[in-house]
Amino acid sequence: MNDPVGPLPASWLGELKALLGPGGYLDAAADRAPFETDFRALYHGDTPLVALPDSTARVAELVRWCAAHRVAIVPQGGNTSYCGGATPRPGGRELVLSLRRMHRIRALDPAGDAMTAEAGCVLAGLQEAAAAAGRLLPLSLGSEGSCTLGGVISTNAGGTAVLRYGMMRALVLGLEVVLPDGRVLDQLTALAKDNTGYDLKQLFIGAEGTLGVVTAACLRLHPRPQSTVTAFAAVPDPAAALALLARLRGAAGHALSTFELLPRVALELVLRHVPGTREPLAGVQPWYVLVEFGLHEPEAAARERVEATLAAAIAAGEISDVVLAATLAQRDALWRLREEIPFAQRREGVSLKHDIAVAVQRVPEFIAAGAAAIASLVPGARLVTYGHLGDGSLHFNVSAGAGDDGASLRAAENTVRQAVHGLVARCRGSISAEHGIGQLKVAELERYEDPVALAVMRDLKRALDPLGIMNPGKVLAS
């Protein structure tokens, strides 16, 4: 007899172990522990067993068993969610389904610009495989060394090249999904055009494992640019950065692949906490942008064109100073100034994070209004807002004042979040631009999402997962 609040019956665990086979699960507490907590150690849950199937057929068998026994499943990839999306809830009744052992590249077709890989492949490995074949897998984000393909698909990941290549959704040609009843939906094709009925793969991209388990995908690869030009520029303010963005897009079109904004305070945190970093420009400037171009022309010509455009931006007052990377090492050094901000902010102490987006043109107004709200709610706190200006997507973070132990900031967490998300709602922006909902923002989604949209989301969840066993309590309240 299965007690709906107690642990799973021992006989069930025995069935699961037999189903998964030797090497196909972890059940010792110490082995389970890393799967029961997210990488930032903010969420803690319990699972009686971590399933580690190594094939789609085994995943399907497991899900069928779970459906028959009404046992919930929490799919997990690299466990890098910022929202607790892959962490089981407390209670010990949810199985973690780790896709880590499904890490094969099934097919790589450079001529056809396509690669088929399993959900457990680490993103960086896929980038390398594409590069070795002379192609580009453009998704690029901080956790690429540990996040997995299933995770970036299930969260529709973004990152620093969205301006040019789109979100993860734009890179998925085909998908293989185990549905909540164990059937396998095989849409693992490499077709650029296919209008045969509803495009079902779209449902599972960004669904955070609540509608099925992504087991493999066929990815769209891109030609590798012949030359890369990277620049770090000081700009007077976010409005000037926007004018610069328009100029660069006008001049270079989609050769502009990255346009990141950061304030002086973010640069200072990096310089303070990250060894080996140094001021990229002379003097103190209020705002900076990191821009990158991928051009299909020889290096010298590419640099010359970018330099001419940047010179015009200086003449127009959009840029006050700029440096171009002359070597790969210099490029890496400029990128570190942007990529190490999250690390530096953690080292600096307590911070509150908001992952928001507004229409690109409204970013300056949003930053100004947000800064004013923060200043009045938590005097002395530092706004460290940075991110993908080219996509209207900002990490709207707040650090405690220098020397402050952060207690008052922590106490104001809900007030600040409501103020920030309220501003987002007034701009018709997004309260989760990149990181999804997970368990962190379930209540926020209920609060800010249009009730019609929420109702349709629930209809979809019910239609695909009527038993509610797929990652329950994530995205939608269960």
Next chain:
Amino acid sequence: MNDPVGPLPASWLGELKALLGPGGYLDAAADRAPFETDFRALYHGDTPLVALPDSTARVAELVRWCAAHRVAIVPQGGNTSYCGGATPRPGGRELVLSLRRMHRIRALDPAGDAMTAEAGCVLAGLQEAAAAAGRLLPLSLGSEGSCTLGGVISTNAGGTAVLRYGMMRALVLGLEVVLPDGRVLDQLTALAKDNTGYDLKQLFIGAEGTLGVVTAACLRLHPRPQSTVTAFAAVPDPAAALALLARLRGAAGHALSTFELLPRVALELVLRHVPGTREPLAGVQPWYVLVEFGLHEPEAAARERVEATLAAAIAAGEISDVVLAATLAQRDALWRLREEIPFAQRREGVSLKHDIAVAVQRVPEFIAAGAAAIASLVPGARLVTYGHLGDGSLHFNVSAGAGDDGASLRAAENTVRQAVHGLVARCRGSISAEHGIGQLKVAELERYEDPVALAVMRDLKRALDPLGIMNPGKVLAS
């Protein structure tokens, strides 16, 4: 009392007219007729009334009324479907809902690369509005002078710039949809990044009006390339065309926006039937490609780079002869050779059409196998296959032999279709790359689609349209 097979009760028509108001409907037979037949006059149905609402609120009111009375709705835009997707069925019980009066551009934000427009806007008008604002709406297809925004969204239209800009799906930032119960789903935002729950707009893109009525959309605009370079080249065979495609993508990346393949026979049909066209190259060549580049550099430099790449292709034997357009008029003349093929083929007499796609690398093998099948099934018939080689998408058409009245070809229609679609299925290709399912391919979808996928499509249809009133009998059998 409503007889489920007879005409709608007169009192209901009265209620509908009152609801729609003066100017909001057409009920005279002669006025209804153009809405009851598709533009090729292949499908014929009956509607008691053509609703012509001019606002989303009115559409919502109409749909609520239809849901309450279980009256079916057939959304219609420019009525350019190739598959009968917008034509009511016989019986006089399905309302045509024409979106033509909803043709306002609600907002145009060139700096933000976004435009919000209503479903009844004609595509060419939107292209012009974007161009006037210095931006590019890249969707481009033969019917752009009459097809509407709602239609190209509901069919996820493709066309000649997909290689560079993607299908219509990639151009939709936000959507406004009237759901089958009359609720309005307002997701009309211009956010490049938004991961707040399921991305509902994806459901309605390509759903052919079976899940709701698209009433407006926010579109993603692109920077206009500084220079356009258009070339028409002779190639020895489709395999050489593929090698050329790889070369051009390697050299130009996504500056290559168009890569169209056509055989000699297609060119000959155009030269015969379209006044003012002439041979673009000396001599008779077996295959041709039309290629276009949109470059962000000055005209002279752009041409020079393209010429150098084409010279290398000639040296490699991928091209035997090539001409570059030197003026806009020459560009238009080259494009006509491609765009007038459907017209010329109609003028030539009976033809069978197949809208298929396979992985790009398999196109040569597919053409060879398809040609062999045609030759054995309908000796003397001419294979006129052309299309978007860069996307693996072909119009795999067959014309009757010269001088043949086409009777035997017509008699072989089903056999030929089965042979072609059977080949597609063996390649895991698509039996509808661009034009959707409509009513034409409902049985073909049932036959070739994976049963699991079909079942999920039915689940979605039931979840969103439990009464089955939205465009019944289209996409899925009702």
